[in-house]
Amino acid sequence: MIDAHAHCCGVYLNEKTIIEHLDKNGFEKVILCAGEPEGSFDYHHPMLSDIFKNENTGFNFNSFIEAASKLKHLPSLIEGENLKIASLSRLFPDRILAAYCIDPTDPKWQQKAETDFERHRYCMIKLHQCWHDFDIASRQFDELISWAEKRRLPIFLHLKSAEQALYFTAAANRHCDAVFIAAHCLGFDIIDNALKSNNVYFDLSSPQLYSADTLRKAYIKYGAERLIFASDAPYGRNNPQIIFDRLEKLWLSQEEFDLITHQNICRILNI
Numbered sequence: 001m002i003d004a005h006a007h008c009c010g011v012y013l014n015e016k017t018i019i020e021h022l023d024k025n026g027f028e029k030v031i032l033c034a035g036e037p038e039g040s041f042d043y044h045h046p047m048l049s050d051i052f053k054n055e056n057t058g059f060n061f062n063s064f065i066e067a068a069s070k071l072k073h074l075p076s077l078i079e080g081e082n083l084k085i086a087s088l089s090r091l092f093p094d095r096i097l098a099a100y101c102i103d104p105t106d107p108k109w110q111q112k113a114e115t116d117f118e119r120h121r122y123c124m125i126k127l128h129q130c131w132h133d134f135d136i137a138s139r140q141f142d143e144l145i146s147w148a149e150k151r152r153l154p155i156f157l158h159l160k161s162a163e164q165a166l167y168f169t170a171a172a173n174r175h176c177d178a179v180f181i182a183a184h185c186l187g188f189d190i191i192d193n194a195l196k197s198n199n200v201y202f203d204l205s206s207p208q209l210y211s212a213d214t215l216r217k218a219y220i221k222y223g224a225e226r227l228i229f230a231s232d233a234p235y236g237r238n239n240p241q242i243i244f245d246r247l248e249k250l251w252l253s254q255e256e257f258d259l260i261t262h263q264n265i266c267r268i269l270n271i
Contacts, residue, residue, distance in 0.1 A: 001261040002029045003231050003240075005099075005156060005183070005205050008085050009035030010042040010234020015091055021233075022095055025240060028262065031230075032088065033099035033126040033156075034081035036072055042234040045208045055162070058186045058209035062160050066130040075131045078103065079112070086120035097269070099124040099156060104134040104144050113147070123269050124181075125153050129160035136167040145175045154179040154268050156203070158186065165190040172200050179268055181228060185210035188218060198226075201264065205232035207242045215246050224256035228264050 003022075006012050011021040012032055022030060069075060078101040089098040100122035102109050116122070125148050127134075134141060136159075148155050157180060159165050165187025172180055176197045182188070184206040191200060202218050204227060218227060231239045247260065 001025075001027050001229065002031070002265050003027045003233070004031050004228050004265045005181075005203055005230035006030050006032055006233040007035030007235065008032045008081060008088070009037075009039035012233055013038070013040050015088060018088065018096060019092065029095055029097055031097045031099050031124060031265075032085045033124075034074070034078045034085070034101045035234075036074065037077055037081065037084075039234075042237055045206075045236045055187070055189050057211070058184055058206075059159075059161055061209055062130050066160075069128075069131050075103065078131070082116060082122075083120070086116075086122065089121060093121075097123045097271075099126040101126045101128070101131075102144065103132040104138075104140050105132050109144070110147060117151070123153075123271075125155045127155060128158040128183075129164060130158060133160075136164050136171055142171065142174075145171060145178050149175055149178040152179075152270075154181055156181045156183060158183040162187060162190055166194065169194040169200075173197050175199075181268075184232070185214050185218060188214050192217070192221060201226050201228050201268070203228050203230050204243050204260070205230035205239060206236055207239060207246065208236055212246050212249070216250065219250055224252065224259040225264065227260045229261045 012018050012030065018030065082100055085098040089096045098121065100116065102113060102125055104127065145155065155178065157168065159168060159182065169191045173196045176199055179199050181201045181203050182191060183203045185202050185204065186209065188202065188210065204215065229243060233239065247257065
């Protein structure tokens with residue numbers, strides 16, 4: 001199994017805790033992105049999606065994520081975190097893969113990315129609208145997609161609002177050769193209603209933000225081939241088990257379970 005999205009803090013803070021956590025949970029690899037520097041805390045988030053089962057649950061929680069990230073100055077720390085994760089990936093290339101966080105509002109993002117990609121190995125682009133207030137309908141975002149598309153880098157995207165989910169779906173339809181992973185199934189109904197291409201995958205991490213019914217709908221519509229297991233650690237204790245419990249209720253075959261837990265992400269990354 002592969003933990004396809006987690007942050008470099010908490011149980012994934014350093015090389016010792018990372019390898020211990022991977023071995024303990026039976027994970028072959030993890031894809032790490034920026035986290036809280038020196039943050040060793042593992043967070044317990046309430047299962048809001050078991051109480052509020054509508055589309056806006058995750059979007060409503062975004063205001064908390066945005067406030068917390070600004071309080072901890074996370075948006076300004078991503079460059080150092082990108083380099084830290086690249087160093088960890090060099091130490092354990094078979095266990096740790098590095099995702100590269102980009103601030104699309106930075107006029108020099110492309111110059112920085114070109115330099116960093118020459119020096120280090122990154123497997124994915126991470127964009128977070130609660131960390132950086134960019135507009136998916138903007139020309140700058142379209143240019144970023146084209147940049148990633150040329151390099152065959154998937155884009156992992158945390159959407160901020162229903163409006164941005166609609167803009168995202170239009171962008172995915174325009175850029176059919178790009179590959180996107182929609183974080184935490186945010187905006188699933190909106191994306192599903194307008195998506196015409198087959199280049200969007202749905203990340204199952206942070207089950208607090210999307211309901212079991214959303215997972216069921218995603219599975220029925222797109223099959224196991226478009227779902228990707230991840231934890232979002234350390235944001236939500238016991239996330240993997242909660243996700244596995246939900247998957248069990250879908251009565252998956254072993255082949256489908258393997259697709260979700262590692263084969264889909266391996267195919268996307270060509271590993």
